[in-house]
Amino acid sequence: MSTTDRNTTANGDASATFDVVVIGAGIVGSAIARKLAGHELSVALLDARNDVGDGTSKANTAILHTGFDAKPGTLESRLVREGYHLLSDYAERTGIPIERTGALLVAWNDEELEALPGLKEKAERNGYDRTEIVGPAEVYRQVPHLGEGALGGLTVPDESVICTWTTNLALATDAVRRGVTLLLNRRVEAVEERGGTTVLRTTGGDVTTRWVVNAAGLGSDVIDRMFGHDRFTVTPRRGELLVYDKLARPLADRIILPVPTSRGKGVLISPTVYGNVLLGPTAEDLTDRTDTGTSEKGIAFLLEKGRKLMPELLEEEVTATYAGLRAASDHSDYVIDADARRRYVLAGGIRSTGLTAGIAIAEYVAGLAGEAGLELVPREDLPEPPRMPNLGEAFPRPYQDAARIAADPAYGRVVCFCERVTAGEIRDAFRSPIPPAGLEGLRRRTRAMNGRCQGFFCGAEVGRLMESRGADACGPRVPHENREHGGERRSPEARR
Amino acid sequence: MSTDTDTTPASAGVTTLTPAVVIVGAGPSGLSAARELAPRVGGEVLVLDRESTAGGIPRHSDHPGYGIRDMRRFMSGPAYARRLVEQARAAGATIRTNATVTGWAGERTLEVTTPQGRLRVEAGAVVLATGARERPRPGRLIPGDRGRGVYTTGHLQNIVHLQHGKVGRRAVIAGAELVSWSAALTLREAGCATVLMTTEYPRPDSYALFNIGGRAFFRPRIATRTRVSRIIGKPDLRAVEIENLDTGARRIVECDTLVLTGDWIPDHELARAAGITLDPGTKGPLVDSAFRTDRPGVFAVGNLLHPVDTADIAAIDGARAARSVLAWLNGGSTPDGQVRLVAEAPFRWVTPEVIRRGDPAPARRRLLLWSDRFIPFPRVVLRQDGKVVARKRLWWPASPGRVFRVPSIMLTSVNPQGGPVSIGVED
Ligand SMILES: Cc1cc2nc3c(=O)[nH]c(=O)nc-3n(C[C@H](O)[C@H](O)[C@H](O)COP(=O)(O)OP(=O)(O)OC[C@H]3O[C@@H](n4cnc5c(N)ncnc54)[C@H](O)[C@@H]3O)c2cc1C
Numbered sequence: 026m027s028t029t030d031r032n033t034t035a036n037g038d039a040s041a042t043f044d045v046v047v048i049g050a051g052i053v054g055s056a057i058a059r060k061l062a063g064h065e066l067s068v069a070l071l072d073a074r075n076d077v078g079d080g081t082s083k084a085n086t087a088i089l090h091t092g093f094d095a096k097p098g099t100l101e102s103r104l105v106r107e108g109y110h111l112l113s114d115y116a117e118r119t120g121i122p123i124e125r126t127g128a129l130l131v132a133w134n135d136e137e138l139e140a141l142p143g144l145k146e147k148a149e150r151n152g153y154d155r156t157e158i159v160g161p162a163e164v165y166r167q168v169p170h171l172g173e174g175a176l177g178g179l180t181v182p183d184e185s186v187i188c189t190w191t192t193n194l195a196l197a198t199d200a201v202r203r204g205v206t207l208l209l210n211r212r213v214e215a216v217e218e219r220g221g222t223t224v225l226r227t228t229g230g231d232v233t234t235r236w237v238v239n240a241a242g243l244g245s246d247v248i249d250r251m252f253g254h255d256r257f258t259v260t261p262r263r264g265e266l267l268v269y270d271k272l273a274r275p276l277a278d279r280i281i282l283p284v285p286t287s288r289g290k291g292v293l294i295s296p297t298v299y300g301n302v303l304l305g306p307t308a309e310d311l312t313d314r315t316d317t318g319t320s321e322k323g324i325a326f327l328l329e330k331g332r333k334l335m336p337e338l339l340e341e342e343v344t345a346t347y348a349g350l351r352a353a354s355d356h357s358d359y360v361i362d363a364d365a366r367r368r369y370v371l372a373g374g375i376r377s378t379g380l381t382a383g384i385a386i387a388e389y390v391a392g393l394a395g396e397a398g399l400e401l402v403p404r405e406d407l408p409e410p411p412r413m414p415n416l417g418e419a420f421p422r423p424y425q426d427a428a429r430i431a432a433d434p435a436y437g438r439v440v441c442f443c444e445r446v447t448a449g450e451i452r453d454a455f456r457s458p459i460p461p462a463g464l465e466g467l468r469r470r471t472r473a474m475n476g477r478c479q480g481f482f483c484g485a486e487v488g489r490l491m492e493s494r495g496a497d498a499c500g501p502r503v504p505h506e507n508r509e510h511g512g513e514r515r516s517p518e519a520r521r
Numbered sequence: 522m523s524t525d526t527d528t529t530p531a532s533a534g535v536t537t538l539t540p541a542v543v544i545v546g547a548g549p550s551g552l553s554a555a556r557e558l559a560p561r562v563g564g565e566v567l568v569l570d571r572e573s574t575a576g577g578i579p580r581h582s583d584h585p586g587y588g589i590r591d592m593r594r595f596m597s598g599p600a601y602a603r604r605l606v607e608q609a610r611a612a613g614a615t616i617r618t619n620a621t622v623t624g625w626a627g628e629r630t631l632e633v634t635t636p637q638g639r640l641r642v643e644a645g646a647v648v649l650a651t652g653a654r655e656r657p658r659p660g661r662l663i664p665g666d667r668g669r670g671v672y673t674t675g676h677l678q679n680i681v682h683l684q685h686g687k688v689g690r691r692a693v694i695a696g697a698e699l700v701s702w703s704a705a706l707t708l709r710e711a712g713c714a715t716v717l718m719t720t721e722y723p724r725p726d727s728y729a730l731f732n733i734g735g736r737a738f739f740r741p742r743i744a745t746r747t748r749v750s751r752i753i754g755k756p757d758l759r760a761v762e763i764e765n766l767d768t769g770a771r772r773i774v775e776c777d778t779l780v781l782t783g784d785w786i787p788d789h790e791l792a793r794a795a796g797i798t799l800d801p802g803t804k805g806p807l808v809d810s811a812f813r814t815d816r817p818g819v820f821a822v823g824n825l826l827h828p829v830d831t832a833d834i835a836a837i838d839g840a841r842a843a844r845s846v847l848a849w850l851n852g853g854s855t856p857d858g859q860v861r862l863v864a865e866a867p868f869r870w871v872t873p874e875v876i877r878r879g880d881p882a883p884a885r886r887r888l889l890l891w892s893d894r895f896i897p898f899p900r901v902v903l904r905q906d907g908k909v910v911a912r913k914r915l916w917w918p919a920s921p922g923r924v925f926r927v928p929s930i931m932l933t934s935v936n937p938q939g940g941p942v943s944i945g946v947e948d
């Protein structure tokens with residue numbers, strides 16, 4: 026059987042016994058499934074939702090971290106550092122957009138100013154030696170639109186911004202192309218040991234497997250308990266963000282960081298690869314693991330912070346507000362461990378760096394599983410990683426590409442005007458190995474409807490293409506002729 | 522991004538067009554400009570629109586109330602749009618649809634994407650007629666769930682009138698201004714009941730045209746001094762929380778559809794990308810009464826300048842601007858000296874923003890303003906250099922949610938060499 030036709034359906038057959046099932050199709054789980062499928066193993070990637078990347082991996086600040094501010098000596102510090110390089114290389118090969126913007130950490134009071142040398146030294150202990158302490162003049166030279174009162178800063182030239190959606194989708198697509206069976210709409214509700222195999226009882230039926238990897242993010246502690254452990258508890262820590270319109274992008278051409286505190290990394294301003302500017306996130310511990318709504322308090326807090334950080338930014342239009350839930354745990358490090366007896370590996374507690382570290386976590390997990398007895402025989406016949414459609418502003422997009430439009434007019438038919446998404450790209454998303462299951466998924470794959478009008482102009486048309494699954498990409502935008510409604514009459518109003 | 526000089530390399534496969542005039546936007550304003558220019562200009566008059574059908578917003582605003590002041594008719598939006606398109610075509614203008622202007626490649630050179638290829642349009646004059654849109658939910662910072670069923674009027678009408686799609690059964694409309702009534706009509710046609718309209722103002726602005734037109738007038742409940750404070754329900758909208766701005770009292774209103782109306786913002790992306798100065802009030806390009814922006818040979822008309830007025834006014838802008846465009850093409854120069862007109866509370870903005878002696882009077886001899894307060898018979902005051910230069914009581918109200926018109930004759934005693942002129946009210 027060739028590698029590509031092993032199983033490319035998005036909702037695969039679960040009747041066989043798998044060698045490994047990875048629970049959670051976020052960035053971490055997708056990276057693990059992809060890594061394991063590089064070996065002679067039958068692997069399934071399973072998720073409760075109807076699409077990959079629909080959990081925390083879709084709603085973060087999308088920074089590719091150098092790990093300069095991690096806690097030295099931790100597993101997180103090491104895997105973030107490794108992940109930075111692994112993901113950079115992978116992005117190069119697959120076309121995940123990255124912008125090497127660099128970051129500037131800004132001190133706003135004496136205490137923060139005094140903390141800078143310590144941060145520089147910490148960065149060095151994390152293996153990152155390119156930070157530099159700069160005075161206020163240099164801070165304002167680098168970020169002329171910064172609010173008043175900055176006393177100094179620390180430059181982190183290699184912090185970058187990346188597309189988290191494409192990262193997740195590339196890893197999952199790669200996994201599927203390597204033969205991984207994707208099992209969606211299956212929430213694991215119980216597990217059962219049955220003669221050398223584990224049966225996962227899911228909302229979509231039983232799935233039998235020899236090994237299980239738990240990469241269930243916010244649900245990872247619950248699943249861990251199903252395997253008889255009691256070692257950590259996930260607290261959903263909500264982070265709300267405001268996304269400013271692309272017209273704001275000239276205000277912030279690099280990441281502007283606050284001095285971190287024990288509560289987290291604090292509120293930052295960051296460019297996005299789509300050309301927007303982010304303000305956020307908040308940090309608020311919740312109990313509800315599904316509450317990704319935004320709050321009045323959170324928005325007010327961000328506006329207050331933003332007013333100080335960059336007053337001009339607040340004059341611009343907000344084109345999106347969203348919230349993500351960090352899987353914070355009562356451990357200060359990642360909780361990654363293998364249980365040879367239960368043929369089970371946990372990748373939990375990955376709260377605020379999992380986008381960066383995902384591929385390195387996958388390497389580490391594979392290593393642990395191998396030591397615990399999973400036989401890892403590398404495959405010779407691996408397909409090339411997929412080339413992903415580009416969503417980044419810094420790279421050519423179809424609407425700008427005369428040659429591509431000449432070859433296929435669908436790339437010249439702009440459907441979403443604000444984000445300049447073409448009918449060709451929407452069609453391609455539906456023809457891809459992991460097509461979108463709904464509008465949200467389409468938005469993550471194409472940027473359609475993510476712009477400033479939020480559907481005022483294109484919402485209906487995107488909805489129509491959604492229903493036809495991108496077919497008719499070159500058809501008329503309006504399927505029916507407008508009917509005339511109401512007659513004409515001379516009007517007395519005409520004279521006013 | 523903006524370039525003042527032509528720096529874009531002529532990449533392969535790009536077709537260059539060289540019309541005398543390019544008009545961006547085939548709405549009422551752009552089409553009316555095209556109709557007037559085409560017979561009078563030597564070269565081509567090219568209208569570009571990103572939609573697949575020309576006509577602008579009236580295409581999907583399927584109710585009567587169009588064409589009153591320009592065509593002296595009372596017609597439906599789609600019929601009005603078709604008539605404008607026919608007129609522009611008959612006058613000799615070229616209209617290209619599915620043509621999205623994506624940026625600038627020079628002073629008056631545009632980059633365009635079409636299914637037929639990438640275009641580079643080098644024109645003698647550019648008219649921006651890109652219209653305005655309503656602020657969607659994120660722009661209004663309404664917190665809560667990301668439930669499906671939240672629309673702007675534009676989105677709603679696209680679904681109902683152009684795609685003949687479905688919305689819910691119980692709607693709340695945020696806003697009680699002209700456009701909100703248009704949304705209510707659309708909902709009714711789609712079989713969705715409007716259970717409540719909210720307005721932050723002390724009184725709603727009823728759409729007089731529906732009375733005059735003799736149409737069945739319906740009155741949904743209106744909550745004044747009220748805002749939508751939270752959206753509840755996911756994946757589908759279940760309810761909204763509303764807040765009384767005076768008492769702070771909040772309550773939950775069940776609904777599966779929320780239409781966010783009004784709260785206009787001009788589609789000024791191209792103007793900004795060109796580095797054209799915008800007016801902080803309208804957020805559209807700053808123009809004089811000849812519709813000149815501060816980039817030579819680039820003009821702006823329609824709701825891009827006054828978010829948002831009725832279509833007939835936008836159309837009249839376009840027709841008036843044609844004269845200025847012609848003058849520019851014929852080598853005419855802009856008169857020296859200018860006076861800046863600035864809005865004072867309760868006015869949010871005034872347009873045109875720049876007055877020059879020697880320029881034509883504003884369209885219909887009216888200054889257009891937006892008021893944040895209802896005033897039955899406002900006494901309008903113009904001040905310059907610390908002195909009142911004009912004062913006049915008007916016999917029509919200033920009302921939030923619709924444009925307020927002030928006769929430009931009030932400008933007669935403005936000193937063309939003086940400082941900025943403020944326009945406000947005396948109670
Ligand atoms: C506000 C915010 C900002 C952040 N910023 C950054 C950043 O800038 N850079 C960075 O590197 N990281 C950042 N992060 C962290 C990063 O987003 C996460 O670490 C990463 O997405 C975690 O990926 P994951 O695969 O572990 O989890 P998820 O993406 O949440 O995936 C877990 C999956 O498991 C599934 N699942 C859960 N329970 C079950 C079950 N019982 N059965 C079946 N499936 C189940 C879920 O449906 C979900 O799809 C940020 C996080 C937040 C919240």
Ligand SMILES: Cc1cc2nc3c(=O)[nH]c(=O)nc-3n(C[C@H](O)[C@H](O)[C@H](O)COP(=O)(O)OP(=O)(O)OC[C@H]3O[C@@H](n4cnc5c(N)ncnc54)[C@H](O)[C@@H]3O)c2cc1C
Nearest residue numbers: 546548549550570571577578586622651652823824831832
């Ligand atoms: C719901 C609703 C109801 C209304 N009801 C009435 C009514 O009853 N009576 C009335 O008189 N008025 C009504 N109006 C107002 C009326 O529709 C507007 O005043 C009128 O459409 C403004 O005309 P315009 O030419 O300025 O802009 P628009 O009609 O908005 O046209 C702008 C055009 O520019 C195009 N465009 C924008 N950017 C680009 C680009 N980059 N490249 C190519 N093309 C571009 C757009 O596709 C659009 O077609 C209503 C408006 C709304 C929203």
